[in-house]
Amino acid sequence: MTATATATFRIWRGDARGGSFADYATEVAPGMVVLDAVHRIQAEQAPDLAVRWNCKAGKCGSCSAEVNGLPRLMCMTRLSDLPLSGPVTLRPMKTFPIVRDLVTDVSWNYRVKRKIKEFKPRPPDAPDGTWRMAQADIERVQEFRKCIECFLCQDVCHVLREHEMHEQFIGPRYLMHVAALEMHPLDVEDRVGELTEAGGIGLCNITKCCTRVCPEEIAITDNAIIPLKERVVDEVYDPLHRLFRVFRAAS
């Protein structure tokens, strides 16, 4: 990319009633990311172009969109990684209702999360009200807690994207949230029963699309969803294990 190259961005413009793609040609410079180009177009050509963003450093998960058909954070997608000979296509996430242009209504995610039982710790280990945990025992949960809630995994998941089963399935983000709570060394709440009912964990057929789009590179399927499925099998369908759990909870 030379210092004063021009590239074309084909951006979806519209709202819930409908819309279409519009082409914007803008100057691009070395090091630029897609969000930089969107901001330049906004400042110079389309002042009312709607886009969400905050940190511009891949930490807040606000600027999710589909770049040339792939769910990406616009702030972490370098133009140098895209073919600029033709237009770069930007459209909002497909799985959620459109608000305007690149902005979608992601409030469903917040409603889903609120329904999941919150963290409930065991009594403190020490008289001063603190706990003891080994680093090795928290690392797998720390991996899940890297999640920036960009909802790209929800966007790509076919159960939501193609089959629109938003009422039966909480999606990879929240299966992982449940996994983080269930595997938290201090947590004593039981969420496994809900997973088979309201959570719809059985609907996931581990195609790993969510893992592939995760900008934090969290192994969502392997480390969160599969162990959770195993736990459901063990606890819901294995009577001995259930009995053991009852005793453990009582002791």
Add this chain to the structure above:
Amino acid sequence: MTAQVQTYEHDVLVIGAGGAGLRAAIEASAAKVSVGLVCKSLLGKAHTVMAEGGIAAALANVDERDSWKVHFADTMRGGQYVNNWRMAELHAKEAPDRVRELEAWGALFDRTKDGRILQRNFGGHRYPRLAHVGDRTGLEMIRTLQDHGVHQGIDVHMERTVVALLKDGDRVSGALAYDRERGLLHLFRAGAVVLATGGIGRAYRITSNSWEYTGDGHALAYDAGAELMDMEFVQFHPTGMIWPPSVQGILVTEGVRGEGGVLLNNEGRRFLFDDIPDAYKNQTADNEDEGFRYTQGDKSARRPPELLTRDHVARCIVREIREGRGSPHGGVFLDISWIKKRLGNAEELIKKKLPSMYHQFLKLADIDITREPMEVGPTTHYIMGGVRVEAESQMSTVPGLFAAGECAAGLHGANRLGGNSLSDLLVFGQRAGAHAAQFARKAGGVRIPDAQIDDAARAALAPFEREGIDDGAGPYRIQHELQQTMQDLVGIVRREDEMLRALEAIARLRERAARVRVAGNRAFNPGWHTALELRNLMTVSEAVARSALERKESRGAHFRDDHPGKDAASGKVNVVVRRGPDGAMQIARRPIPEVRADLRQIVEEMK
């Protein structure tokens, strides 16, 4: 009432949902009052999420010599003794409980070998003090507060921007906001209001701050008659990314230096050894070996000069660049890869301790920090100044109006220590929430005159009504020019003539902003949002410039080329601004109350 508005009633309205706002809302809710929480972005996206290094609290898990007294003395020394000492005391005493509370709500901090919360070194802190999760501590904190908060019966109003505070006589009684999605107006009636809106970084061109940081809380409070204090103290973080241009300003955590990273000029020299301030001579290593041993936990070693306070490190970097010893893209080098010479598992260690930094440089700058140095330079990061509040309650000079976190002043004085921000949010968020709840319960019902609502609504919608031939890009252009003005004329090194020029430029830009027209309709229209935020940016920019003119000395983050030394008399006052009866900004000095004897003794003993 003529304006079309939707109305909500809350006992306590919290504006801003970063660490301070969430903590305040949780506390107010625990006091069994109804709480509304309004935020400009989606929940969990606030700027707190960007905090990397950690939360400062004297838990003494890593070094048993630490205590609230040492933390207090460090905070006062870092703030060059113009801090509100009572706030510094409360902060040092209460931070450990606030951190432990996060653990009870599900936070998972990195651990010590015996299973307690691990703490790391940071600039200006005598002992390893920062509870952390790798270099994503802010994310852990905001997610913990968010996930706990949504189960506490708080009404969260996401993506709404408050445009005016409303008053019942002298006291605050509510706020008017618009929602980003549809652009409709919303009226919040409230017995008490907590401002937790963060900072003003968007007044500068190079900043680590997101679009949200437009000084909203500062300007709302000022317009409502509150005093703003210490506005001259703007922190320029020494290490922001500088290359490529599109990432300029993005933060590089001080944790890099805490883990052994060093600053080098283009001659390969660790220039910070050349200039160690007298106040820190006793605590600072005078050779590379001792400095490195400190970062690896040797308790007999003193800390390396890279961990001096941010104001000092930033100025030293500027000096190197100005004197021609900078890096190719106009910064200096920050090198963590050199620890390979000392440690066998350096590469693994860097990726483990600084995963986001590794990721950020690899993805955005094609730099592998385990193998090569980073290029860094100062970036506008934080404002120590803000709403002048009473230490215990965080109430401003306007009854019923509280402020906490970055938009409040006092704790940090002339310079904030890294890690003291997250603890500030927790300690004073909690206090503001508790006191706001108490105030609202006592205060009873509120009344808001219709005329106030109408005026605020008219002002909010005015940019659509104006006639003109503007192409609609005006708000962005004015914002850009303001940022360039502040960057060039009221930056790290300041001079009277330049600041006077800045004030003239701000006045001209303010006039243009008052006439600016926006294109499109009210639904999620960033041009309109930017136009409305300009007013706030003008107010805080003027406050920074006027306060900086008034302080004719150099102290902490405020450096005057024309007054390079400290002035004893200026060290006994805080500068405040407030809106005069004619609408013009008035400036005044407020004497700092005499430090309580026991606290003075702590400061003296630890000098």
